[in-house]
Amino acid sequence: MAVMTAETRPRRIHRYQLDNGLGHLTVAERAARGKAVRAEVPRESHAQLELPSDRPDPVSLLEEQSANRVPELVPVRYGRMMVSPFTYYRGAALPMASDLALGTPATGLPVQACGDAHLSNFGIFASPERNLVFDVNDFDETVPGPWEWDVKRLAASLEVAARQNGFSGKERRAIVTAAAQQYRLAMRQFASMSDLDVWYAAADMEDFSRRFKGRMTSRQRKLVGKGLNKARGRDSTQEVGKLTRMVDGKPRIISDPPLIVPIDELAANRRADRKFIESELSDLIGKYRRTLETDRRYLLDQFEFADLAHKVVGVGSVGTRCWIVLLLGRNVRDPLFLQVKEASESVLSRFVGASRYSNQGQRVVAGQRLMQAYSDIFLGWQRTEAGLDEQTRDFYVRQLRDMKLSIDINTLIPSGMIMYGQLCAWTLARAHARSGDRIAIASYLGGSEVFDKAIAQFAGTYADLNERDYDALVGAVASGRITATPDM
Numbered sequence: 001m002a003v004m005t006a007e008t009r010p011r012r013i014h015r016y017q018l019d020n021g022l023g024h025l026t027v028a029e030r031a032a033r034g035k036a037v038r039a040e041v042p043r044e045s046h047a048q049l050e051l052p053s054d055r056p057d058p059v060s061l062l063e064e065q066s067a068n069r070v071p072e073l074v075p076v077r078y079g080r081m082m083v084s085p086f087t088y089y090r091g092a093a094l095p096m097a098s099d100l101a102l103g104t105p106a107t108g109l110p111v112q113a114c115g116d117a118h119l120s121n122f123g124i125f126a127s128p129e130r131n132l133v134f135d136v137n138d139f140d141e142t143v144p145g146p147w148e149w150d151v152k153r154l155a156a157s158l159e160v161a162a163r164q165n166g167f168s169g170k171e172r173r174a175i176v177t178a179a180a181q182q183y184r185l186a187m188r189q190f191a192s193m194s195d196l197d198v199w200y201a202a203a204d205m206e207d208f209s210r211r212f213k214g215r216m217t218s219r220q221r222k223l224v225g226k227g228l229n230k231a232r233g234r235d236s237t238q239e240v241g242k243l244t245r246m247v248d249g250k251p252r253i254i255s256d257p258p259l260i261v262p263i264d265e266l267a268a269n270r271r272a273d274r275k276f277i278e279s280e281l282s283d284l285i286g287k288y289r290r291t292l293e294t295d296r297r298y299l300l301d302q303f304e305f306a307d308l309a310h311k312v313v314g315v316g317s318v319g320t321r322c323w324i325v326l327l328l329g330r331n332v333r334d335p336l337f338l339q340v341k342e343a344s345e346s347v348l349s350r351f352v353g354a355s356r357y358s359n360q361g362q363r364v365v366a367g368q369r370l371m372q373a374y375s376d377i378f379l380g381w382q383r384t385e386a387g388l389d390e391q392t393r394d395f396y397v398r399q400l401r402d403m404k405l406s407i408d409i410n411t412l413i414p415s416g417m418i419m420y421g422q423l424c425a426w427t428l429a430r431a432h433a434r435s436g437d438r439i440a441i442a443s444y445l446g447g448s449e450v451f452d453k454a455i456a457q458f459a460g461t462y463a464d465l466n467e468r469d470y471d472a473l474v475g476a477v478a479s480g481r482i483t484a485t486p487d488m
Contacts, residue, residue, distance in 0.1 A: 017110065017144050017353070017356070018110055018111075018112060018144045018435055018436070027439055030437055030439040030440045030443070031439055031440065031442075031443040032443070033437070033440045033443070034109070034437075034439065034440035034441060034442065034443030034444035034445075035443050035444065037107050037108065037109065037440070037444050038444060038446075041105045041106065041107050041108075043444070043445070043446065043450040043451045043454060044450055044453075044454050045105045045454070046104070046105065046148060046152070046451060046454040046455055046458055047453075047454040047455075047457035047458050047461075048103070048104060048105065048458070049099070049103050049104060049458060049461045049462060049465070050103050050104075051099060051102060051103040052102055052103070055098075055099070055102065055103075056095070056098050057472075058092065058095035058469045058472060058473075059469075059472055059473055059476045059481070059482070061094045061095050061098060062078075062081075062091070062092070062094070062095070062473070063482065064094075065094055065347075066319060068344065069318075069319030069320055070319050070320075070321065072258060073258060073312060073318055073319040074318075074319050074483075075482075075483045075484050075485040076258060076259075076312060076318050076319070076485045077091065077315070077316075077318035077319050078473070078477065078482055078483070078484035078485070079484040079485040079486050080315045080318060081315060081473060081484075082470075082473060082474060082477065082484050084164055084470075085160055085163070085164065085463075085466055085467050085470040086157075086160050086161050086164045086409070087315055088466065088469065088470040088473060089118065089156070089157060089160045089466050089470075090118060090120060090314075090315040090316055091315040091316040091318075092316075092466070092469065093115065093116045093141055093153075093316055093347045094347040095469060096153060096156075096462075097115070097141075097149070097347045097348050097351060098351070099462075099465070100146075100149045100152060100153075100351075101351035101352075104148075104149075104152070104458075106146050106148070107146065107147070107148060107441075107444060108146075109146075109147060109436060109437060109440055109441055109444065110144050110145065110146070110147075110436060111144070111145070111146075111147040111150075111431075111432040111435050111436030111441075112142060112143075112144055112367055112370045112371050112431070112432070112434070112435035112436070113142065113143060113144065113145035113146065113147065113149060113150050113348065113352075113432075114136055114138070114139065114141065114142055114150050114153075114367075114371065114428070114431070115139075115140075115141025115142050115143060115145065115149075115150070115346050115347060115348045116138060116140065116141045116153065116316065116347070117136065117150040117151075117153045117154045117157075117424075117428055118153055118154060118156075118157035119154060119157045119158055119161060119407075119409065119420065119421065119424055120157070120406060120407075120409060121136060121137060121138035122134065122135065122136055122137060122406075122407075122423075122424045122427060123135075123137045123406040123407065124406075125137060125376075127202070127373075127374040131204060131206070132204070132206070133202050133203055133204055133373060133374055134203040134423060134427060135202070135203065135372050135373055135374070135427055135431075136371055136372060136427060136428065136431055137406070138314075139364050139367050139368040139371065140316075140317065140341075140343065140344075140346075140364060141346045141347050141348060142346065142363070142364060142367030142368065142371065143346040143348050143349055143352060143355050143363065143367065144352065144353075144355075144435075145348045145351075145352040146352070147432045147436055147441055149348070150428055150432070151180065151183055151425075151428065151455060152455065152458055152459070152462070154179065154421075154424055154425065154428060155176050155179060155180055155455045155456070155458065155459040156458070156459045156462040156463055156466070158172075158175050158176050158179055158417065158421045158459065159172055159175075159176050159459035159460055159462070159463040160463045160466055161409045161412075161417070162175050162176075162414075162417060163463060164409075164410070165409070165410065165412065165413075165417070167414050167417075171414040172460070173456050173460070174414070174418065175414065175417050175418050175421050176421070176455065176456040176459045176460075177449075177452050177453065177455075177456045178418045178421060178422055179418075179421035179422055179424065179425040179455075180425070180451060180452040180453075180455035180456060181449065181452040182421070182422040182425040182426050182429075183425040183426070183428060183429045184442075184445040184446075184451055184452060186425065186426045186429035186430065186433075187429045187432070187433060187438055187441050187442045187445060188442040188445065188447070190429060190430065190433035190438045190442070191433075191438045191439045191441075191442035191443070198430070198433050198434060198438065199434060200373075201373065201430050202373035202374065202430075203373070203423065203426065203427050203430075240326070240335045240337070243260070243324070243337075244307070244326065250306065251306060251307065251326065251328075251335070252307050253307045253308070253309040253324065253326060255309075258312065259311065259312045260309050260310070260311050260312070260324075261309055261310045261311075262307065262308075262309040263277055263278060263307065263308050263309060266309070266310055278305075278308070280384065281308055281323060281325065281340070282305060283384075284340065284382050284384050284395065285305075285325065285338070285340075285382075285397070287382045287383075288340075288380045288381065288382040288395075288397045289301075289380070291362075291365070291380035291381050291382065292378070292380050296377050296378060299377075300378065302329055302330075303327035303328060303329050303336050304327060304328055304329075305325070305326075305327060306326040306327060306328045306335075307325075307326045308323055308324065308325045308326065309323065309324055310322065310323055311323065311324045311339075313339075313341070317341070320341065320342040320344070321341075321342040321393065321395075322339065322340070322341045322342060323339070323340040323341075324337055324338070324339055324340075324400055325337070325338045325339075325340060336378075336399070337399065337400035338378060338397055338398070338399060338400060339397065339398055339399070339400040340395050340396075340397050341395060341396055341397075341398075342393055342394070342395055343360035343361040343363065343364045343381070343394045343395060343396050344360055344394075345360060346360075346363070359381060359383055359394050360394040361381030361382060361383065361394040361395045361396040361397075362381045362394075362396075364381070364396045365379055365380060365381045365396050370434060370435050371431035371434065371435065372431070373430070376398045376399050378397065378398055378399050379396070379397070379398050380396070380397050380398075381394070381395065381396045381397065382394075382395055382397065383395070407420060
């Protein structure tokens with residue numbers, strides 16, 4: 001592998017902004033644009049990972065991220081990342097973004113990038129029509145950026161997860177190659193479709209079950225059916241049963257520190273008045289209301305505040321300020337759980353340029369609406385001015401549960417992971433086709449398997465690096481450099 005220094009590495013970093021002026025180019029011109037990029041960035045070059053000798057220390061990057069998080073929760077984040085190389089990978093979006101910027105070629109064709117498109121950031125949820133759909137479900141890092149970074153993040157996650165599941169090298173390569181191929185074929189399909197048809201395209205889970213039925217074993221069909229039934233039952237009513245208990249005839253959120261800390265305990269810990277915290281969050285919700293469409297505001301107004309708590313979520317997000325807010329309608333059987341989640345600058349921003357949105361919550365919401373086929377009807381954003389910690393913070397708001405379900409990666413056998421990877425890849429291509437020049441990207445990818453094979457090679461190389469970085473995190477904990485709390 002070639003070793004680069006800060007002086008000798010090629011300039012690979014672009015300032016990415018979406019090109020809304022594609023209309024003045026013909027289809028032929030856009031296709032020619034994609035083919036022209038091959039001369040500068042050959043498709044086989046995507047196998048490369050040529051990192052400089054002064055590559056940033058991944059643990060230092062994680063520490064940098066942790067500096068602005070809730071201090072007592074940072075050890076929980078490290079503890080979750082230490083469970084396995086895959087959980088480390090989930091939390092290491094910033095180190096990988098740095099590696100992609102410094103060590104891989106860039107086509108310069110922008111899309112609205114997810115920024116953290118690993119296979120656990122896809123899942124099932126309900127459309128406004130109450131149909132179950134499959135889509136990207138995490139947009140904390142979304143910003144205009146390189147389409148190939150999302151593809152490589154997804155591909156490497158498949159390789160890392162397949163290793164965790166004990167799959168052979170041949171099985172792993174088949175999984176990653178199939179996903180890369182599906183992305184390429186889907187983008188070529190979207191390139192032939194009208195703008196409206198691309199916009200309306202969605203991965204309906206009932207349709208998926210029918211199309212893949214013949215490729216699934218009896219056990220897989222049962223698991224899919226069970227998963228869909230489970231998703232249909234996951235809503236605010238179920239969450240009330242799981243997360244609350246009745247106190248004086250009203251539901252109150254159950255304490256489970258440090259993962260769930262209700263407002264009364266939070267006020268005591270911070271030596272602050274409950275009414276002050278409640279007022280601060282109520283003000284945020286009131287202002288957030290203005291970012292909703294008129295009909296959604298009307299619906300939200302039917303609910304009244306009941307309780308709130310701080311709740312730890314995910315792996316990479318642990319330590320950010322995340323609240324769950326319980327609202328009640330006409331009776332306790334008509335609940336609405338909202339999640340109010342802090343939004344910081346995207347991990348991609350330092351490499352691709354800052355978002356056009358000064359409010360990071362608005363950045364997340366705008367990106368989600370652009371990439372998803374259907375978005376949560378309560379999706380909105382807001383900013384809190386200097387509050388308890390005397391800092392201005394941005395947040396986005398969504399429902400805590402609305403038939404949401406993620407796939408348990410550990411249960412997948414090789415054939416199941418192939419299908420799941422293909423579904424993720426198709427979904428990612430559709431999201432990119434909505435915002436980027438799908439014709440140029442499809443033309444660049446072409447009809448051969450050159451790109452597919454290059455991505456499979458990259459995924460294996462990056463999975464090796466991920467294992468070394470995971471060991472570095474474990475070593476940092478063992479040496480006392482950082483503190484980790486066992487996963488709960």
